[in-house]
Amino acid sequence: MEQSLLNVSGMSCSGCEQRIAKVLKQLDGVFKAEANYGSGEVRIIFDISKTSEPSIRDAIAQAGYEVSQ
Numbered sequence: 001m002e003q004s005l006l007n008v009s010g011m012s013c014s015g016c017e018q019r020i021a022k023v024l025k026q027l028d029g030v031f032k033a034e035a036n037y038g039s040g041e042v043r044i045i046f047d048i049s050k051t052s053e054p055s056i057r058d059a060i061a062q063a064g065y066e067v068s069q
């Protein structure tokens with residue numbers, strides 16, 4: 001199991017948190033996804049054999065948010 005903490009900009013309310021969490025939980029291999037718009041952080045716990053951090057970053061970007069390095 002792998003844990004990543006990403007800095008995401010563009011979240012402005014709890015709806016954004018829920019939207020990102022929902023999108024990430026739909027990815028195969030993601031066990032936990034928590035977004036916090038106050039801190040701009042998204043914490044993900046995932047199975048590295050099923051998905052990857054780049055895939056997670058892509059999913060967040062496709063949902064309309066920006067992931068910083």
Ligand SMILES: [Cu+2]
Nearest residue numbers: 012013015016
């Ligand atoms: Cu929002």
